[in-house]
Amino acid sequence: MVDHATAAATSPAPAAPVRAKMVQASKIYTDPAGAPKRVLDRIDLSLAEREFLSIVGPSGCGKSTVLRLLSGLTPVSEGRVVVGGEEITGPPKGVGFMFQRDTLLPWATVSQNISIALELNGTPPAERKGRIAELLQLLGLSQFGDYLPAHISGGMRQRAALGRLLAYGPELYLMDEPFGALDAMTKMTMGRELLRIWSGHEKSVVFVTHDIEEAVSLSDRVIVMEGPPGRIRSEYHIDLPRPRDLREVRKMPEFRDYCDRIWSDIGYSG
Amino acid sequence: MxxxxxxxxxxxxxxxxxxxxxxxxxxxxxxxxSGTVINTFWISSPVLVAERLWQLAVSGALVWHASATVWQALLGLLLGMVVGVVVGLALHVLPRLAEAADPYIMGLYSLPRIALAPLFILYFGIGLLSKVMMAFSFVVFIFLLNTMQGLREVDQDQIDMMRSMRASRLYIARKLQLPSMLPWLFSAARISVGLALIGSVLGELLGANRGLGWYIEHASGRLDTTGLFAGLAALMVVAVLLNQVVNILERWAMPVR
Structure with missing residues (x-):
């Protein structure tokens, strides 16, 4: 076990404008027995515009709950959640959520699934077709627009889900272990894809994962959580050069150093 | 495929x-x-049954009786579907009411519906309506329970996905909940076709002046086994055809599953 005080590295506040923040945000559920259960305990978190932030931590530490609070899908119990300068009470504008499961509608084709996001963000019908074609092209799915989710591979399904997210065009991407169910190879490809797209648009991303190497290789900043009740244990600014090649970056000694520090921080020191 | x-x-x-x-x-x-090991009186024979069916078809009696049975079943099915789905939706929206009503719904569901027949005949006479209500009483619970189950089984992540994109409740109902429920509604329809026929024929057995059930009952009263088997054969064909209709509708509504 690592000493708390040494791990809680405070960092200078980012200079860029704030995209989203949580102020003393707690989440308290009522368990089936009727007793209150604190899953998040007074989280303070600030996300800058264009920042790529990852959250890692053991399962049950509340990292997914942080995302749900930021997305407005789950209301905060105490404290405040602010997105785009406004305190939120429900899903705010310009926030896209991606799940570990693709959540594609099984009866709709890849194109139709992407079209849903365009309908919901108010894209005029006349422009949808062209936009879908662009996105399919971008994600290498051009030939699969008319396929049903059941007829393409898991990696392609998740890619289609990413396409739907991009189609929605959010300013803030909330991604809950989006590549967690994929094999190592597909995961790497998807990560590369995500970075390529992100570096083109520079939106803000909060990326939840249990894969520390994935977090370090993708992010500007990694937050380590502990719990329950979920708290922020420490954070790391990842000063690795961009644009990053996901394979090359893993060979850098700094990369190994970050990973080692986070591993031992989480408690895997033996 | x-x-x-x-x-x-x-x-x-x-x-x-x-x-x-x-x-x-x-x-x-x-x-x-037939006529060798077992007396023809008991099991009639395929030739006699075919002859009888032919006579009934030519005289128009077959259509006269079959159409009554089918109409009663279809009207009961339709009524049961509408009421079952509407009540199912209402109970889904009002979970507190659903919880309170649960034992009563299950109680009514477990009640042998045949015991309701005397009441229905008293209320609705021996005409069309008592058979429709009989069929309805069989069907309504199937649709009610399947509607509730279907709504419960809608993928919560998919609902959240749409909510995160600020979809309205109506949009989610139309684009997600209804299509997710279709298999449940069709499975209810498939079960209900048979049950509606049971209700319809049951009503006819207990008091009627036409219908395949009435014809069977009538033939039995006159020890006419040929008529009895002819009625049964016609009923079987009707049931198979109605099931086919459901299959076709299902393939049309859900071509990809």
Whole structure:
């Protein structure tokens, strides 16, 4: 076990404008027995515009709950959640959520699934077709627009889900272990894809994962959580050069150093 | 999915040959037993039954009786579907009411519906309406329970996905909940077709002046086993046809599953 005080590295506040923040945000559920259960305990978190932030931590530490609070899908119990300068009470504008499961509608084709996001963000019908074609092209799915989710591979399904997210065009991407169910190879490809797209648009991303190497290789900043009740244990600014090649970056000694520090921080020191 | 490769067509043909052979064999055995091992009085014979069906068809009696049975079943089915789905939706929206009503719904569901027949005849007479209500009483719970179950089984992540994109409740209902529920509604329909026929025929057995159930009851009263088997055969054909209609509708509404 690592000493708390040494791990809680405070960092200078980012200079860029704030995209989203949580102020003393707690989440308290009522368990089936009727007793209150604190899953998040007074989280303070600030996300800058264009920042790529990852959250890692053991399962049950509340990292997914942080995302749900930021997305407005789950209301905060105490404290405040602010997105785009406004305190939120429900899903705010310009926030896209991606799940570990693709959540594609099984009866709709890849194109139709992407079209849903365009309908919901108010894209005029006349422009949808062209936009879908662009996105399919971008994600290498051009030939699969008319396929049903059941007829393409898991990696392609998740890619289609990413396409739907991009189609929605959010300013803030909330991604809950989006590549967690994929094999190592597909995961790497998807990560590369995500970075390529992100570096083109520079939106803000909060990326939840249990894969520390994935977090370090993708992010500007990694937050380590502990719990329950979920708290922020420490954070790391990842000063690795961009644009990053996901394979090359893993060979850098700094990369190994970050990973080692986070591993031992989480408690895997033996 | 249904690519017409020669081997697949070949298998289909063989299947139908097998099915026809099985039917012919059963009819032949029936014919062979009839009048030799078992008295024709008890089991009639395929030839006699076919003759009777022909007579009934030519005289228009077959359509007269079958149409009554089918209409009663269909009206009961339709009514049961509408009421079942609407109440199911209401109970989904009002979970507190659903919880309170649960034991009563299950109680009514477990009640042998045949016991309601005297009440229905008292209320609705021996005409169309008592049979419709009989069919309805069988069907309504199937749709009610399947609607509630179907709504419960809608993928919560998919609901959240749409909510995160600020979809309205109506949009989620239309684009997600309804399509997710379709398999549940069709499985309810498939079960209900048989049940609605049971309700319809049951009503006829207990008091009627037309319908296939009435015809069977009437034939039995006159010890007319040929008429009895003819009525049963006609009922079977009606049931199979109605099931086919559901299958076709299902393929039309959910072509991809």
């Amino acid at each position: 249904t690519t017409k490769t020669p081997s697949k067509t070949g298998r289909r043909v063989r299947l139908w040959v097998d099915r026809t052979a099985l039917f012919v064999a059963a009819v032949l055995i029936w014919q062979g037993l």
